[in-house]
Amino acid sequence: MEKKDQKKPALAVQNLTKHFSGVLAIDNLSLSITQGAITSIVGPNGSGKTTLINTLSGIFKPEQGTITVQGRTVPPLHPHDVWHHGITRTFQNTRLFEQMTVLDNVLVVLTKRSVIPSLLETKDDTHYDQAKQVLAATNLWEKRDQLAANLSYGQRKLLEIARSLATDADIYLFDEPFAGLFPKMVTVVFTILRSLKQEGKTVVLVEHDMDLIRKISDHVIVLDSGTLLAQGSPEQVLSEKSVVEAYLGQ
Amino acid sequence: MEYFLHLITLFAIYAILGLSLNLVVGYTGLLSATHAAFYGIGAYATALLLTVSGLNFFFAVFLGIILTSLIALSIGSVLSKFRDDYYALGSIGFCIITFSIFLNWQDLTRGPLGISGIPRPDIFGLSFSSSILFALLALIALGVTFLACRGIVRSSFGRVLKAIREDEGAIQVFGYRTHTYKLLVFVISAAMASVAGSLFATYVTYIDPSTFTILESVFILAIIILGGLANLRGSLIGALILILIPELLRFAGFPAEIAGQTRELVYGLMLLVLMLRRPQGLLGEYKL
Ligand SMILES: Nc1ncnc2c1ncn2[C@@H]1O[C@H](COP(=O)(O)OP(=O)(O)O)[C@@H](O)[C@H]1O
Numbered sequence: 061m062e063k064k065d066q067k068k069p070a071l072a073v074q075n076l077t078k079h080f081s082g083v084l085a086i087d088n089l090s091l092s093i094t095q096g097a098i099t100s101i102v103g104p105n106g107s108g109k110t111t112l113i114n115t116l117s118g119i120f121k122p123e124q125g126t127i128t129v130q131g132r133t134v135p136p137l138h139p140h141d142v143w144h145h146g147i148t149r150t151f152q153n154t155r156l157f158e159q160m161t162v163l164d165n166v167l168v169v170l171t172k173r174s175v176i177p178s179l180l181e182t183k184d185d186t187h188y189d190q191a192k193q194v195l196a197a198t199n200l201w202e203k204r205d206q207l208a209a210n211l212s213y214g215q216r217k218l219l220e221i222a223r224s225l226a227t228d229a230d231i232y233l234f235d236e237p238f239a240g241l242f243p244k245m246v247t248v249v250f251t252i253l254r255s256l257k258q259e260g261k262t263v264v265l266v267e268h269d270m271d272l273i274r275k276i277s278d279h280v281i282v283l284d285s286g287t288l289l290a291q292g293s294p295e296q297v298l299s300e301k302s303v304v305e306a307y308l309g310q
Numbered sequence: 311m312e313y314f315l316h317l318i319t320l321f322a323i324y325a326i327l328g329l330s331l332n333l334v335v336g337y338t339g340l341l342s343a344t345h346a347a348f349y350g351i352g353a354y355a356t357a358l359l360l361t362v363s364g365l366n367f368f369f370a371v372f373l374g375i376i377l378t379s380l381i382a383l384s385i386g387s388v389l390s391k392f393r394d395d396y397y398a399l400g401s402i403g404f405c406i407i408t409f410s411i412f413l414n415w416q417d418l419t420r421g422p423l424g425i426s427g428i429p430r431p432d433i434f435g436l437s438f439s440s441s442i443l444f445a446l447l448a449l450i451a452l453g454v455t456f457l458a459c460r461g462i463v464r465s466s467f468g469r470v471l472k473a474i475r476e477d478e479g480a481i482q483v484f485g486y487r488t489h490t491y492k493l494l495v496f497v498i499s500a501a502m503a504s505v506a507g508s509l510f511a512t513y514v515t516y517i518d519p520s521t522f523t524i525l526e527s528v529f530i531l532a533i534i535i536l537g538g539l540a541n542l543r544g545s546l547i548g549a550l551i552l553i554l555i556p557e558l559l560r561f562a563g564f565p566a567e568i569a570g571q572t573r574e575l576v577y578g579l580m581l582l583v584l585m586l587r588r589p590q591g592l593l594g595e596y597k598l
């Protein structure tokens with residue numbers, strides 16, 4: 061029984077299409093994301109990686125195609141449904157709650173999801189402990205009382221990750237979490253992704269750095285102009301001629 | 311002494327309006343100009359209930375709250391779909407429409423003639439006709455409002471409101487139906503404005519539409535912008551300063567006719583200096 065569930069893809073899309081006034085960002089795309097694995101999505105700029113994540117998190121409605129979560133086809137997602145399906149994400153261009161403290165940026169996603177109970181809920185110790193845990197994991201605990209707006213670029217990226225970790229979701233969509241990070245921070249994020257995998261979580265990672273991808277991914281999916289160019293194990297995919305060309309052609 | 315109590319009462323009424331508007335504008339980041347409308351609906355509801363049906367004061371206040379909340383619920387469910395400029399424009403529209411209903415539904419509101427002879431509150435035989443008792447009543451209402459607002463902004467609900475202000479799209483992804491939050495805080499805020507209206511109507515014992523124009527909304531906005539958005543004590547200070555300025559001008563020896571115009575000038579100058587020097591307001595933590 062357990063085993064059978066493991067085989068279902070955590071996420072899948074079938075014949076997904078999305079375009080922006082003429083630009084075909086996702087072109088009849090079908091793919092699936094393996095449960096409990098780290099899947100890297102690569103592809104040149106503008107190949108539709110972020111658009112795919114935005115569609116999977118309900119920010120964009122697909123014009124066509126279906127989305128399947130844990131083997132069940134879901135109705136068109138609203139952003140606020142995504143969490144209920146056990147999905148969380150980070151944003152490529154960080155979207156923090158700027159005029160709130162680092163601690164509040166995390167506490168806020170731990171709030172009860174219905175309004176009246178949330179009105180009666182104040183300082184909840186379990187929430188505080190959970191927030192402390194994810195902020196410690198991202199080296200941000202010392203910064204907890206600072207406004208998010210005052211963080212450095214790398215710290216902002218880490219806070220995005222901390223915020224998504226706090227949700228304790230099953231599926232994590234990370235849009236270029238390593239981009240622009242100092243090596244020390246890269247190690248922190250690397251460790252976090254590894255431990256998510258150890259906990260059996262599913263991770264989708266958009267990334268450009270080939271070395272990182274080789275080291276961390278179980279699967280690689282290559283997008284080009286909104287279509288699936290190649291997929292498979294890192295060694296296999298990254299040596300494929302068409303993939304190399306798509307990148308060098310840039 | 312009478313005069314001092316008068317100022318206290320006015321301060322309490324405007325502080326309630328400021329605190330409640332701050333929930334929507336300062337904490338949730340929705341630039342709403344509806345407040346004068348809800349203030350007016352509360353005032354008219356109480357005035358009519360007291361003069362026509364001779365109801366008990368508390369009961370009239372309570373019915374005013376219910377009526378205002380229901381109206382806020384329907385207006386708010388439309389407004390909550392918008393944000394930024396569109397929200398502000400919609401709220402201005404609502405305020406103008408409400409004003410013209412006060413003015414033109416003559417059978418109910420007596421139009422420009424207004425409603426006079428509104429009785430002072432009479433609670434269990436204790437009449438609040440004296441200035442000191444009324445000032446006390448207004449201060450108690452202010453105290454309750456302050457505590458309620460503080461409870462809201464310190465709750466998890468309040469934290470979500472701030473997140474909506476910062477990035478509504480981002481907080482939605484974490485499972486929050488922001489529409490509901492915006493709607494609920496709007497209704498709570500309107501209900502509080504309604505209480506201020508009830509106090510105002512029974513204090514001055516005469517109301518007409520001219521009090522509840524869009525300019526009154528702007529005045530309440532000025533209170534919270536001056537005091538500081540997303541800061542409750544700031545709203546108290548803002549109300550205090552804007553209530554005291556005309557009085558100070560009068561003390562400074564400006565004749566009454568000029569004092570009125572000077573007041574507008576001072577408000578204008580003050581907001582200008584504020585925008586340039588301290589855009590977050592005196593105690594505010596957030597810039598609009
Ligand atoms: N919100 C949007 N509005 C208009 N065009 C968009 C939008 N988001 C993405 N696009 C377009 O869709 C294509 C794919 O973009 P994106 O998904 O961001 O690529 P990637 O993340 O792979 O770099 C690009 O041509 C981009 O210009």
Ligand SMILES: [Mg+2]
Binds near residue numbers: 109110111152
């Ligand atoms: Mg991208």
